[in-house]
Amino acid sequence: MSSVIPFLPLMLGAIAALFLRGWTRNIIMLAAPVVGGLNLMGLEHGVFWSMEFMGYALEPVRIDKLSMMFGYLFHIASLIAVIYALHVKDTVQHVAGLAYAASAVGAVFAGDLLTLFIFWELLALTSVFLVWARRTDRAYSSGVRYLIFQVLSGVLLLAGLLIFAQVNGSLLFNEIGLEHEGIAEVGAWLIFLAFGIKCAFPFMHNWLTDSYPEATPTGTIFLASFTTKVAVYCFARGFAGEEILVWIGITMACFPIFFAVIENDLRRVLAYSLINQIGFMIVGIGIGTALALNGAVAHAFNDVIFKGLLMMTMGAVLHMTGKINGSELGGLYKSMPKTTILCIVGAASISAFPLFSGFVSKSMIMSAAVAEGYDVVWLLLLFAAAGVFHHAGIKIPYFAFFAHDSGIRTTEPPRNMLIAMTIAAVLCVVIGTFPAQTVYALLPWEADYHPYDLTHVLTQLQLLFFSALAFVWLNLRNLYPPELPSTNLDVDWFYRKLIPTFVKRIASAVYATYGQFENAIIAVIKRIIQHSYDTEQDQPKGYFARLWPIETMVVWVAVLLSGYLVVYYI
Known part of the structure; x- marks a missing residue:
């Protein structure tokens, strides 16, 4: 070779x-x-x-x-x-x-x-x-x-x-x-959990x-x-068709939405969005049919590109302004118009707009869910798709480049950053427009699927339209969660709040117990000393506390040495 x-x-x-x-x-x-x-x-x-x-x-x-x-x-x-x-x-x-x-x-x-x-x-x-x-x-x-x-x-x-x-x-x-x-089941679950950690279960x-x-x-x-994505690959290779993955995946697709909506750090919003998109892939792997598995790996392929594009635009904002919180940004479309357009392309792709890459892979997973009778899963995936449009498709470009004018005036990022973002944006459009000639041609399993039929297109457009309408209505009514300087905790609450509080209480109890024990020992020692001391004579009491002549001590030393020699030779 x-x-x-x-x-x-x-x-x-x-x-x-x-x-x-x-x-x-x-x-x-x-x-x-x-x-x-x-x-x-x-x-x-x-x-x-x-x-x-x-x-x-x-x-x-x-x-x-x-x-x-x-x-x-x-x-x-x-x-x-x-x-x-x-x-x-x-x-x-x-x-x-x-x-x-x-x-x-x-x-x-x-x-x-x-x-x-x-x-x-x-x-x-x-x-x-x-x-x-x-x-x-x-x-x-x-x-x-x-x-x-x-x-x-x-x-x-x-x-x-x-x-x-x-x-x-x-x-x-x-x-x-x-x-x-037996023990083989333990080994399988250990490998499953190892993959799950890297997959952000x-x-x-x-x-x-x-x-x-x-x-x-x-x-x-x-x-x-x-x-x-390595973890997604490993699940597709080793655990395809395991139904537990369907329910783990749907949980991953849904729960990050609630945290992403209230998050102020826009790169952290995209981190939650990443878990959301991995959830779609895990659902497809759990369903395990050829269509579902193709949808999972195709969505992994597309996600790297459109999520990378969104991360690059936010990285460009951070690089040029030194800020990344939505509460501190806004109005950047005036000084970063090219980055704004590229961000909108990434937002359209992750939201699965027709003619963008997310549409041709996400719909495969949802179609597979319906075909295999996972109706509840399909409804939850619809909710997750609407949620990702809210927090990644709308929130990211809106609060970074539009919303209130923060007064920040800068320039476009370095040319190499714009070139990289443009390449990713072009790929998003090309894959979404010509899926059969691009990502579909690489799919591992044989499956015949055509994303651009009337049902898929109308369903997705209706979902996106009503999601956008909900965002506008909530925003006009001041009901949409505002961008506030804050720190939001989810699972890390256990090791940032609960465990430290618990450990502090245990440590305080142990320290108090140790203090009481130490005081008791000191009191006993003091009583022993006081009992062995003659306060009237101002000297220690007892036979061994007497003042002995030097010659007596020499005799005792000789006796002890003699005894040691006798014991040694015996």
Whole structure:
């Protein structure tokens, strides 16, 4: 095979970025995803570089339509992110970004669980530097919490794969499922939870909303593209058709809406929106039909691009103004008109407007839900679709670029940032307009689907129209939650409020008990001292408290030494 290992071009680009500077580094960084993408085109489906390790067969590189689709996606995403970050002179961000992308590519091409684990951990170690690279106290603390969750996910994956290797005698990464008996079931659930943490399942999602908004403007683009999508790929590979995923996914699609609507930090709004969109993908994987699975991976493909576009526009706003809270922004369309238009394209795409990329993938999942009799799920997905239009399709562009005029006057971001955003915007329109020739051509499963029929188009337009009408009415009536300087807590309330309060009370009780015990011991010691002291004579009482002559003490020393010698020789 003439081609090279899929992740190698990106990893070599990261190593080169560590030592090179200036325009030479920029050229190498741009070339890495381009060469990597061209390398993928030369790969044939199959298993390569197979080997044996401790009696287990390993497949470090396995190529099929599913892994190939994510491989193309990650190279496109890394190219856009590199272009967006060209103005940055920070070596840490460049090296971490490309190494992070290389780890994601290595993970989706891993044919065995051990190789997957290695890249799983590399994803955590490389990505955390994109959070720390902002070099603030909040970013450092958030990065530590992020790393704790990521390492926990890796520990669970390692424990699960060891159990699976012991029970099945194989480490190959194929369909895992949850239908097992005995210790194998424990291993399957450990792997399931490991994937779930990286996928930001409910109650395990806070690492995402905590860390992504604290990363650098350019680092967030990388973060939004890889970690969660690797987890989506792993669920599609290992747990397709597990019904529990349907209900987990619908929960993910719905609950972030309520937090995103009241959130002031616009990048945190997009972080909640990211969980919302992953929910759609998890629902499709849980349904498990060819149409649903195609919809899930197609939506993952599209989400990286349109969510990346929205993250890039908000990163541009942060870069140019130093502000990202909706309460501090507004009126930026006057000085950033190009960024405003690009943001609206991203908003239309994530809201699934016809002729935009979100429409051709989100409708696949919803159609699959109806076809399989998940009527309640379909209704909840409709609610989630309306909600994402509110918080991402309307709120983001409205409060950043329109709403009240904040008085901020700036300029458009650097040219490389505009180029990256334009590429993403063009892809959103091209994919939405010509799905059969673009993303549908890469789909792993055979399924015949035509998004532009009258029913789908009218249903989506009605949903979007009435959602927009609701936003306008609520806004005019002053009922829509205003953008207020605030900090909103969800699951992190447990470790920010409940646990510290609980620990403080326990610590106070322990400290008080220790103080009482210490005082009691001191009182006893004082009584003993007082009892052994003659206050009238002002000297200690008792036989051993007498004042002895020196010769008597010498005799006692001689007696003790003699006794020691006798005991020693006996």
